[in-house]
Amino acid sequence: MSEERRIQIEVPVLARVEGEGALHLRIENGRIEQLQLRIFEPPRFFEKFLEGRAWHEVPDVVARICGICPVAYQMSAAQALEDIFGIDPDPWVRAMRRVMYCGEWIQSHALHIHLLAAPDFFGCDSVVDLAREQGEAVRRGLRLQALGNELIALFGGRSVHPVGVRVGGFHRAPDRERIAELLPRLETGVAEAAELVRWCAAIDMPDDQQEFVSVALRAERDYAMGEGRVVSSTGLDLARQDYDGHFSESHMAHSTALYSHLDGQPYLVGPLARLNLNHAQLPDSTRALLQASGLRLPSRNMFHSLLARALETHLALVDALRLLSAPPAFSAAYQPVKACAGVGYGATEAPRGLLWHRYETAADGTIRSARIVPPTSQNQARMEEDLKQSLEAFGLDQAEDAIRLRGETVIRNYDPCISCATHFLRLGIEREPQ
């Protein structure tokens, strides 16, 4: 006869994630009765800080929201303000913004794959342990990360909180000499990213099939990054201006981050959602790697996110090399801005998923209101849903340490960007026979 038991698992500090969060889990009689992903990072009030600021300050202010994906915030903000001021960036600006964005995808994905997520799949506590077993793979990952940072710095002056983006374009065009120096390294990077894809495809992942809705931008031609319509695996197809009519945010008492729902249901944004929806738009060489990997899309296994990140790293290097090798004709680094009153919307694909902005300006361009919906809050409801399904599939009769580790692995797999984090994890468990 199986023993009935009540288990309460507290993970007060989530490890190897960006930010301060915790997991609360109560299991009774073999069922999960309560599961809460608690984000207790203090509210940061950036939307309020932006009120009363001049339009030209916005890209630099929003870059401070995240040290890992500042470019994403700058791109969504610039797009929204250009929407208000009637600016249509020229082909050179669009192409170079994509290159800069590629840099952010490369560095963020390389960081997550090697330093944060991969240790879980090799039974390692940290990247230090992983390096003992997989030294060349980690060295390769660090080289890719550095290359991504250099692409960001090429346009932004520096890779952390870059300052090169402005409404209308860039403050200045990058030096040709620096671009020429980067090209052969990008060629090497493409080859290394192909090795990365093969390495990730060979990792033995848990087979955890789940039903979920994928949401991402879709562009007319290229794999969406800096522009596109909002589409879903359920057939949704919206302009970014219509996002509000279908997506809603709500507050939960246990979290300082808002929860997003699509027509009342959790949904997924990020690399796997993008790959599920847009894999047909991958460059030929990346699509060949996808086919060779054996991954069948759309995937219902959230753990395929790691391979999706590797494929997107390859895509980003291929695109950066292509666009820097043969850029569109240059006429000016930016278009002049004539500020006006209005409401504008921005939607781009941050490394972790869709990042949506809305701004309202006064006649002189001063920000009257701002709203920012980051990918992690969009994934929060999906993460809780995934945790419940994954842990039940894993087996709630497993040892508590094993349940805790699987829970952490599931969360880390989303690469949640809460803010700055710790690696160390403390766990409190209560067992009470009924």
Place this chain on the structure above:
Amino acid sequence: MPGESRVQVIGLGSPHGADRLGWLVVEQLEAKHFCTTFPPGRLQLQACPSPAQLPALIQPGTAVLLIDALQGRPFGEIQWLSWQELERAPLLSGSHGLGLREILPLIEILYRRPEPITLLGIGVGDGFAEPLDALPDGLCSRLEQEITDAVTGLLAS
């Protein structure tokens, strides 16, 4: 070969509060054309935003002198930290839990460098959030002397 030794002086930090200290030291050394104190090409000054980026920044065949803030130590206190002392040092933590304590062993495992990595810690008191716009003159002079001596020793080794 001693005659060809090179040194990287890397200030660790971020734009935020007292964590900026490592960057500030490098900025002030650059402003004083510190590199010209040594033969051309032998010394490089760099700022690094995160320990996680150090493995990509550190060059093979080069001795490294890292400069970082020490939390909870009196402002301006200078401490040379050995590898062993690093474990107990009150360094400001890096993002994702990847601070120097994790990254330096990672570098050791990945690259097995024969060249030394030396750490200079500078106390910033308890207030991480206190803005730090400039180093006091006295501290700047002391740091310049300490770093000059250390670089001279590394170049001669």
